[in-house]
Amino acid sequence: MAIDIGQFVQTFFEESFEGLDVMEAGLLALEPGATTDLEKINTIFRAAHSIKGGSGTFGFKNVTDFTHLMETLLDGMREGRLGVTGEAVNVLLGSVDCLREMLVAARENIPVEPEQIQALQGRLARLLKKEAAEAEAAPNKPAAPVEPPPAARTTGWRIRFKPHLQLMHSGNDPVRMFRELAALGPLTARPDSARLPRLAELQPEDCYLSWELELLAEVARDAVDDVFAWVEGDCELSVEPLTAESATEKTVKPAAEPLVVAPAAPKTSEEGRQGELLLERRKGEDRRRGDRRVNVAASDSASIRVGIDKVDAVINLVGELITTQSMLSALGEDFDMGRLDKLHEALDQLDRNTRDLQEHVMRIRMLPVSSVFSRFPRMVHDVSAKLGKQVELRINGEQTELDKTVIEKIGDPLVHLIRNSLDHGLEPPEERLRAGKPETGVISLDAYHKSGSIFIEVGDDGRGLNRDALLRKGLEEGLLKPGEDYSDEQIYELIFHPGLSTAKQLSDVSGRGVGMDVVRSNIQDVGGSIQIASQPGRGTRITISLPLTLAILDGQLVSVGGDCYIIPLLSIIESVQIKAGAVNRVAGKGEVFRFRGQPLPILRLYELFGTEGAVSDLEKGLLVVVEADGRQIGLFVDDLEGQQQVSIKSLEKNFRRVSGVAGATILGDGRVGLILDISGLIRVNNVAL
Amino acid sequence: MHLIKCQAELDIATVGALRQQLLDALQTSEPLEIDGQDVQKIHAAALQLFLGLMSEARLRGLSVNWRNPSPAMVEGARLLGLSDRLGLATTAAR
Numbered sequence: 001m002a003i004d005i006g007q008f009v010q011t012f013f014e015e016s017f018e019g020l021d022v023m024e025a026g027l028l029a030l031e032p033g034a035t036t037d038l039e040k041i042n043t044i045f046r047a048a049h050s051i052k053g054g055s056g057t058f059g060f061k062n063v064t065d066f067t068h069l070m071e072t073l074l075d076g077m078r079e080g081r082l083g084v085t086g087e088a089v090n091v092l093l094g095s096v097d098c099l100r101e102m103l104v105a106a107r108e109n110i111p112v113e114p115e116q117i118q119a120l121q122g123r124l125a126r127l128l129k130k131e132a133a134e135a136e137a138a139p140n141k142p143a144a145p146v147e148p149p150p151a152a153r154t155t156g157w158r159i160r161f162k163p164h165l166q167l168m169h170s171g172n173d174p175v176r177m178f179r180e181l182a183a184l185g186p187l188t189a190r191p192d193s194a195r196l197p198r199l200a201e202l203q204p205e206d207c208y209l210s211w212e213l214e215l216l217a218e219v220a221r222d223a224v225d226d227v228f229a230w231v232e233g234d235c236e237l238s239v240e241p242l243t244a245e246s247a248t249e250k251t252v253k254p255a256a257e258p259l260v261v262a263p264a265a266p267k268t269s270e271e272g273r274q275g276e277l278l279l280e281r282r283k284g285e286d287r288r289r290g291d292r293r294v295n296v297a298a299s300d301s302a303s304i305r306v307g308i309d310k311v312d313a314v315i316n317l318v319g320e321l322i323t324t325q326s327m328l329s330a331l332g333e334d335f336d337m338g339r340l341d342k343l344h345e346a347l348d349q350l351d352r353n354t355r356d357l358q359e360h361v362m363r364i365r366m367l368p369v370s371s372v373f374s375r376f377p378r379m380v381h382d383v384s385a386k387l388g389k390q391v392e393l394r395i396n397g398e399q400t401e402l403d404k405t406v407i408e409k410i411g412d413p414l415v416h417l418i419r420n421s422l423d424h425g426l427e428p429p430e431e432r433l434r435a436g437k438p439e440t441g442v443i444s445l446d447a448y449h450k451s452g453s454i455f456i457e458v459g460d461d462g463r464g465l466n467r468d469a470l471l472r473k474g475l476e477e478g479l480l481k482p483g484e485d486y487s488d489e490q491i492y493e494l495i496f497h498p499g500l501s502t503a504k505q506l507s508d509v510s511g512r513g514v515g516m517d518v519v520r521s522n523i524q525d526v527g528g529s530i531q532i533a534s535q536p537g538r539g540t541r542i543t544i545s546l547p548l549t550l551a552i553l554d555g556q557l558v559s560v561g562g563d564c565y566i567i568p569l570l571s572i573i574e575s576v577q578i579k580a581g582a583v584n585r586v587a588g589k590g591e592v593f594r595f596r597g598q599p600l601p602i603l604r605l606y607e608l609f610g611t612e613g614a615v616s617d618l619e620k621g622l623l624v625v626v627e628a629d630g631r632q633i634g635l636f637v638d639d640l641e642g643q644q645q646v647s648i649k650s651l652e653k654n655f656r657r658v659s660g661v662a663g664a665t666i667l668g669d670g671r672v673g674l675i676l677d678i679s680g681l682i683r684v685n686n687v688a689l
Numbered sequence: 690m691h692l693i694k695c696q697a698e699l700d701i702a703t704v705g706a707l708r709q710q711l712l713d714a715l716q717t718s719e720p721l722e723i724d725g726q727d728v729q730k731i732h733a734a735a736l737q738l739f740l741g742l743m744s745e746a747r748l749r750g751l752s753v754n755w756r757n758p759s760p761a762m763v764e765g766a767r768l769l770g771l772s773d774r775l776g777l778a779t780t781a782a783r
Contacts, residue, residue: 171701173734174769175732175736175765175769178768187768191769191770193740193774196740198741198745199708199715200712200745202741204705204707204737205701205704205705207733208737209733211769
């Protein structure tokens, strides 16, 4: 078995992007000028260090070099040589963006724009130079104050390093590690090969050797630990200080085994430090499951990280299911009617188990919404700085979980909504002060779970929507009728109308609504809906409701001929029996039914799907009125059957795409039912008309 | 004499093949010579294999010599403290 390094590359990218998010979050949390928060800087540093290590291993040299500069700067901050200034944080944030682009470029194998990289490298280098200059200017200040000399002066370190067999499986290479050590000072390695089997039995990727090392260098223990940080858990390790005495004793004592001294590698060589690969070593706080950024998601791999607790829960349930199953088979073996109660009981239990299992399996696909929310602090930071506004972003409920597919689709709409709030909702500081509000505006982002749906709210305490301007515009465009009374909601609804509001057209609520139609259609694509509430001078709140999952839907079963179709319950307005007299045949436009004063096109499903034996007399069947994309249509069916939850199977994957059909499902009696795609049907009907 | 020609990159991905190459070489029961002049990169796993080869050859009474070991190879052996056991120390000094 040879290890294919290529299989790790994808992991490297995924982890690097996560690392970048950690860095970004950490940088945003740093307060310039305040007392240096070592833990925060360490977190950022660790993330940078992992990216550097990985990129070195996979040969992305530009990434390695770039990260190295960042790391040096962070190191300066960590050691207090360099202040945490606003400038430094901004340069580092810019560098994080740049790194992200470089990594995307590396993954997609496309060239990167060198200008931006060089510019940032220049800025990083300047900051570092400034540091050096400051250090020189203040010669009485110790150059590196963080390495406090230990109480007893150590001349080096004795390291006992006994790798576990699998150490090299995860990309570790003792050669690389020792080279890193040798870069710190003269290194003596004494190998122990007692565990080494005969060549024929030797597994080439296992590590059988162990070492006793002596590093004759007055370096901090951290420097040694750093080298072994990546093999934590993959080896037995002890590091002891070497005092002047013991070192001499050692060198004098004749060596039982050959002693080989490796000279210290030149200090400029950084490659020794690149050896850290994508180990599974992760600190809890660094872990953010499955963040998918828009720019990163382009070639999103089809994998998710699942918490072990979720998997365990499923395994437990499967265990229960097996118990129920054996109970049922025992019952079935010699069944008599006297045991009917027991059978019912067991079937109930089976039902419960299945539902629990379904719920838990669904949860595997669920990701915390924080994976979307985490990008917003940065965005708010950047945009508010650009606009000269003071903004506080309050995030709540980021642990709320949502289906992965839904998560991926709501990122963009949320970006849009928050930008709108920043740009148009919140007033500039002076205007806020005039209005008697605090200078700092608040944007809130809440996610919560309510009655089987997920709600996400984006709110601001800005100026609110301008009802009058919207009403005027609505009247001008002929979307509203003069003289009629409209509710606030109906008027606010106008911002979702394509092309209605642009900055010019609506001076006060400039631009609010640009692209809002796109936001709404994106939300509707994942089966969600969007509502708006606003109070002049108090702010605006937009509420998005989303289904928990896209894999299961509440359906209304309808029969047409011998077939069964499923209509998504959410799209049904009502079902009516109709009188033939109320139906008009419009020349070239099919049948139209007058429904609550409005003409409603009728689509006979048996005609569309060519079903035989279906009810064709309009008075004998039923008309199911459905709505999608703001348009209604009447679907003519034989009869309604039950309502039930159905799991959606892709028709495209198993057969081919059929317009008007969203998917299929297997019904309780084993028949296949087609799930209707209402907006598709309306489109089909329009073409037919 | 049987010549073992080393690839340029003796990394973890290639050690499986290298092990087979070494086992095949032992089968010849001829004195072995390892040509390491092309080696640019060497992983500890590869050095461990050479160590296995040395003891195996000693058991079988076969001699193993190096032909032009590359600096990367010599450095790797030295870092792991294996120069003497692999017979790469003298070569390095030469």
